[in-house]
Each structure stands twice: as C-alpha cells, then as structure tokens.
Amino acid sequence: MELLLDxxxxxxxxxxxxxxxxxxxxxxxxxxxxxxxxxxxxxxxVKTGKEExxxxxxxxxxxxxxxxxxxxxxxxxLEFEFGTNWSNYSWFVGDIFxxxxxxxGILAFFMEATFISIMFxxxxxxGKNFHLASTWLTTLGATISALWILVANxxxxxxxxxxxxxxxxxxxxxxxxxxxxxxxxxxxxxxxxISGWVLGALFVMGIxxxxxxNKREKDFALKSIRVSAIFGLISSLLLLYTGDGSAYNxxxxxPMKLAAMExxxxxxxxxxxxxxxxxxxxxxxxxxxxxxxxxxxxxxxLLSFLGYRDANAFVPGLKDIIEGGYETPSGKAxxxxxxxxxxxxxxxxxADYQYACQKKDTVSALMYKDELxxxxxxxxxxxxxxxxxxxxxxxxVFYPFHIMVFLGIYFIVxxxxxxxxxxxxxxxxxxxxxxxxxxxxxxxxxxxEAGWMVAEIGRQPWxxxxxxxxxxxxxxxxxxxxxxxxxxxxxxxxxxxIAEIGIMVxxxxxxxxxxxIEK
Amino acid sequence: MQGIGFLKNIYSFYTEGxxxxxxGKTLWIIVLIKLFIMFGILxxxxxxxxxxxxxxxxxGKANHVRTExxxxxx
Numbered sequence: 116m117e118l119l120l121d122x123x124x125x126x127x128x129x130x131x132x133x134x135x136x137x138x139x140x141x142x143x144x145x146x147x148x149x150x151x152x153x154x155x156x157x158x159x160x161v162k163t164g165k166e167e168x169x170x171x172x173x174x175x176x177x178x179x180x181x182x183x184x185x186x187x188x189x190x191x192x193l194e195f196e197f198g199t200n201w202s203n204y205s206w207f208v209g210d211i212f213x214x215x216x217x218x219x220g221i222l223a224f225f226m227e228a229t230f231i232s233i234m235f236x237x238x239x240x241x242g243k244n245f246h247l248a249s250t251w252l253t254t255l256g257a258t259i260s261a262l263w264i265l266v267a268n269x270x271x272x273x274x275x276x277x278x279x280x281x282x283x284x285x286x287x288x289x290x291x292x293x294x295x296x297x298x299x300x301x302x303x304x305x306x307x308x309i310s311g312w313v314l315g316a317l318f319v320m321g322i323x324x325x326x327x328x329n330k331r332e333k334d335f336a337l338k339s340i341r342v343s344a345i346f347g348l349i350s351s352l353l354l355l356y357t358g359d360g361s362a363y364n365x366x367x368x369x370p371m372k373l374a375a376m377e378x379x380x381x382x383x384x385x386x387x388x389x390x391x392x393x394x395x396x397x398x399x400x401x402x403x404x405x406x407x408x409x410x411x412x413x414x415x416x417l418l419s420f421l422g423y424r425d426a427n428a429f430v431p432g433l434k435d436i437i438e439g440g441y442e443t444p445s446g447k448a449x450x451x452x453x454x455x456x457x458x459x460x461x462x463x464x465x466a467d468y469q470y471a472c473q474k475k476d477t478v479s480a481l482m483y484k485d486e487l488x489x490x491x492x493x494x495x496x497x498x499x500x501x502x503x504x505x506x507x508x509x510x511x512v513f514y515p516f517h518i519m520v521f522l523g524i525y526f527i528v529x530x531x532x533x534x535x536x537x538x539x540x541x542x543x544x545x546x547x548x549x550x551x552x553x554x555x556x557x558x559x560x561x562x563x564e565a566g567w568m569v570a571e572i573g574r575q576p577w578x579x580x581x582x583x584x585x586x587x588x589x590x591x592x593x594x595x596x597x598x599x600x601x602x603x604x605x606x607x608x609x610x611x612x613i614a615e616i617g618i619m620v621x622x623x624x625x626x627x628x629x630x631x632i633e634k
Numbered sequence: 635m636q637g638i639g640f641l642k643n644i645y646s647f648y649t650e651g652x653x654x655x656x657x658g659k660t661l662w663i664i665v666l667i668k669l670f671i672m673f674g675i676l677x678x679x680x681x682x683x684x685x686x687x688x689x690x691x692x693x694g695k696a697n698h699v700r701t702e703x704x705x706x707x708x
Contacts (some may be wrong), residue, residue, distance in 0.1 A: 170684075184661040191672065236648070282696070283692070587707075
C-alpha cells in the first residue's frame with residue numbers, strides 16, 4: 116500500500132509537471148516564431164517605406180501580443196512545482212538552477228517589458244528605426260528568456276560545471292561558462308528556438324491561406340505567405356541541422372535515450388535507422404527473446420553514422436547498456452550492476468561522512484568524502500533495484516521521435532512547395548494547398564510537444580542524469596494534494612487556452628484592415 | 635527639471651498607450667485574473683515551499699535532504 120501511494124505521488128508529480136510544461140510550450144514557440152516574422156516584416160517596412168508591410172507587421176504583432184499576454188508567466192508555475200513537489204531536487208541542484216532563472220527574470224523579462232511597450236504604444240511616438248529596434252529587442256528578449264531555462268534543462272540532461280558539497284547537500288556551480296556553453300545546452304537552445312520559428316512560419320502561412328480561402332486580404336496574405344515560406348524553409352533546414360546535433364549529443368551522453376528513441380534492444384556495428392516501425396507490445400523485458408518490432412523499415416547504417424559520425428560504429432542497445440562491456444571512448448562501459456554498486460558506495464559514503472562530521476572525526480570525514488566523490492558520477496544508480504527501471508517507456512519515446520522527424524521532413528517539403536508556387540503566382544488558385552497549410556498549423560504544435568516528450572521521457576528515470584532519479588527528487592507530500600493541484604492547473608490552463616483561441620480567432624477574422632483603424 | 639519632463643513623457647506614453655488599447659484591455663483583464671489566481675490563490679494555498687515551511691534555516695534543510703537521500707536508498 117505504501118509503495119502504491121509512493122508510486123502515485125511520483126506519477127502525479129510527474130504528470131503535473133509534464134502537463135504544465137506542455138501547456139506552457141503551447142504559448143512559447145508561437146511567441147518566438149511570430150516575433151521573428153513581425154520583426155522581419157517591420158524591417159521591410161523601414162527599408163521600403165511601403166505601408167502594406169507596416170500593416171502586415173502590425174497585424175502579426177497583435178496576434179503576438181495576444182499569445183504573449185495569455186502565455187506570460189505560465190512558466191512560473193513550474194517554479195511553484197519545484198518548491199512544493201520537487202523540494203529534494205530543488206535543494207540538490209542549488210544555484211545551478213537558481214542562477215540562470217534569476218538572470219532570466221532580471222535581464223530578459225525587463226528587456227521584454229520595456230521594449231514591448233514601445234513596440235505596441237510607440238508607432239507614432241518614436242522614430243521608425245527606434246521602433247524597429249524595439250521590435251527586434253522584444254523578440255530577442257523572448258529568445259533570451261528561453262535560453263536560461265533551456266540551459267538549466269540541458270544541465271539536467273548533461274550535468275557539468277558543478278561540484279557536490281556534502282555539507283550543504285547541494286551541487287555547487289564551479290564553472291558557469293561550461294554550464295552555459297555545454298554542447299547540450301547550445302544545441303538544445305538553437306533546436307528549441309528554431310522549432311518555435313518553424314511553428315511561427317506554419318502559423319502565419321496557415322492563417323494567410325485562411326484569408327485566401329475566404330477570398331479576403333489577398334495582397335496581405337500573399338506577402339505573408341512568401342515571407343513565412345522563405346523564413347520557414349530556412350528555419351526548418353536549420354532545425355534538421357540542429358536535430359542532427361541533438362541526436363549526436365544524445366548518442367554521446369545519453370545512450371539509453373537513443374536506444375529508446377529507436378527501440379534498439381541489441382546493439383551492433385553499422386546500426387540502421389528505423390524509418391518506420393511498430394514496436395512489439397509483447398516484448399516485456401530487455402533480455403527476453405521476443406522480437407523488438409512487429410514491423411520495421413530500416414535505413415542501413417544511418418544510426419551509427421548520425422550518432423557517431425561513422426557508418427560502422429557500434430551503437431549500444433538497451434541490453435548492452437544494462438550489461439555493459441562494450442567499448443566507449445572513455446574505456447569499457449560499466450554494467451548496471453557495477454554502476455549500482457558504485458552508487459550504493461557513494462550513498463553510504465555520504466551517510467558515513469555525516470556520521471563522522473557529527474563525531475568531529477575529521478580524518479574519517481575526509482576519507483568518506485573522497486570515496487563519495489570518486490563514485491559520485493553513479494550516485495543515482497544506488498537508488499535503482501532492477502535494471503528494467505533504467506529503461507524509459509519505449510512507446511512514449513519511440514513514436515514521438517518518429518512523429519517529430521516525419522513532421523520535420525514534411526514541413527521542409529511544404530515550405531518548399533509553397534515557396535515555389537508562390538513565386539509562380541499559383542498559390543492563390545490552389546484551394547487544396549491552402550487547406551493543407553491551414554490544417555498543418557496544429558501539426559507544428561504536435562511536432563514541438565513530441566520533441567519535448569522524447570527529451571524528457573527519454574531521460575527517465577533521471578531527474579538529473581545518472582545522479583538523481585525522480586523517486587528521490589520528489590518531496591514527501593501527499594499524492595492527494597498533487598492530484599488536486601493537477602486538476603486545478605488543468606482547469607486554469609484550459610481556460611487560458613480557450614481564451615487565447617477565442618480572442619485570436621476574433622482578431623484574425625477582423626483582419627489586417629482593423630490595424631489601420633485600431634491599435 | 636529635465637528629469638521631471640522625461641518622467642512626464644514616459645508617464646503620458648504609457649497612459650495614452652493604455653487608453654488607446656482595444657484588444658489589449660481584454661488581455662490585461664485576463665492577465666490580471668491569471669496572476670491573481672496564480673500568486674494570490676495557487677501559490678499561497680496550494681504551493682508552499684516545502685523546505686521553507688518545515689525548516690527554519692539552511693542547515694535544517696540540508697539535513698532533511700541528506701536524510702532523504704540516504705533513507706530513500708534503503
């Protein structure tokens with residue numbers, strides 16, 4: 116019963132965090148993407164002096180404003196949850212989380228707050244160039260806001276630049292720059308922000324096609340389609356590039372996540388990439404003999420190449436990672452049992468260190484601290500009882516990964532087709548394509564959420580990779596209270612979403628003509 | 635005197651901006667209601683900081699987390 120309650124607490128806490136983050140991510144990418152498009156359009160206005168660019172920029176700015184206002188501060192709820200539901204984690208990560216979030220609050224928030232007012236109120240009050248600078252700085256402020264939280268998230272996937280202090284029981288930052296410029300953080304930042312740009316482009320293209328379908332605002336719609344298709348095509352190609360960087364980072368630092376993304380149980384040299392596949396639901400364990408897939412189409416050697424830049428490289432599967440013994444750049448991989456043993460030694464050393472400190476036995480304390488540090492890299496394994504606990508939910512990683520990749524490729528093709536047809540002046544006659552563009556808007560959201568599912572579910576059971584599993588990170592509170600707040604948030608966020616969609620649809624229906632009359 | 639003029643300009647910039655808003659007024663109402671729910675209700679009644687609630691100083695918090703880290707491995 117106690118175990119059941121514990122599982123319930125962990126699951127509800129995780130579900131609440133996931134729900135909050137996923138709702139938050141409905142607002143953020145559109146802010147990032149629309150910010151870029153409205154800034155580009157205003158730049159055209161300042162360069163050419165043509166009023167139609169100004170009206171287009173103002174229309175998308177209004178939509179940006181609606182999305183920004185409804186979405187702003189939804190991320191703060193995640194911080195509430197850290198303090199209440201994840202107090203062990205919050206304490207344990209110490210200033211590594213605190214510093215980036217504080218910088219976000221001070222720098223980016225105030226930057227946005229200052230320049231967004233000039234952007235909305237300043238059309239007739241400040242010069243064209245100053246207004247343009249404010250628009251770009253608003254977009255930059257939103258992007259910098261994303262930077263700090265993504266740096267913190269990247270650290271959880273690849274902890275670096277810190278040292279554990281057993282006296283304070285905190286991971287203390289010793290190298291800010293290695294946290295900020297860790298390869299995982301850099302890549303995550305660009306991949307995530309650019310995914311927002313792609314969503315913004317899909318949104319503008321889709322809404323513009325809605326105007327064409329309704330035979331309204333033709334010039335505005337065609338201009339917006341052309342800008343969004345060019346911007347979207349460039350962004351989606353950059354997204355492909357940074358996506359490759361993400362896969363490479365995962366292969367180097369989170370091999371279990373890579374194996375889960377591909378449903379790879381047994382590794383080999385020259386591993387292929389599963390282009391299309393159906394996982395076998397009958398496969399219950401990493402070491403049973405049940406086939407991994409019911410169906411698969413594989414591109415030979417591609418996973419080895421993407422993960423290790425070598426078509427014949429060995430890619431470890433779930434079983435290899437658990438059993439260890441394969442060669443890695445840093446030597447032979449340890450098995451789950453070996454890592455767990457070291458994790459248990461580290462935890463025992465922490466307990467012994469505490470006892471020695473209480474007894475004021477400095478010599479023993481130093482010895483235990485040394486032992487703790489030597490085994491700290493495996494600290495979290497000491498909490499796991501069974502190797503199966505190391506494997507994330509494959510279905511929730513494998514399918515979202517493939518959905519994200521397929522949608523990413525589809526977006527590239529769609530942007531390219533729309534761009535070509537736009538230059539050939541055919542897009543306004545192709546109702547079916549306009550419908551496709553309109554219906555693709557939600558797919559932009561699906562791709563973004565799928566990406567986050569891969570990133571976050573794929574690193575389970577870890578709150579901090581290899582160091583802290585979620586069951587230790589969670590606070591000792593009642594599952595009922597977490598369940599209650601889960602539903603409170605569900606109601607709050609759903610209401611906000613309904614409000615956003617309602618106000619946005621109303622404003623879109625008014626069209627850019629309204630911008631000439633009202634602010 | 636110049637400083638006061640500058641502040642006046644900023645004040646009138648914001649007041650005129652808010653006065654002329656159309657969609658913005660609805661949005662501000664939503665933002666204020668949202669912030670009240672988040673900070674006035676959820677944070678106060680449902681999301682106390684667990685460690686701040688239970689421990690007065692950093693040493694107490696560190697001890698608690700250390701004990702959790704040690705006991706949860708058993």
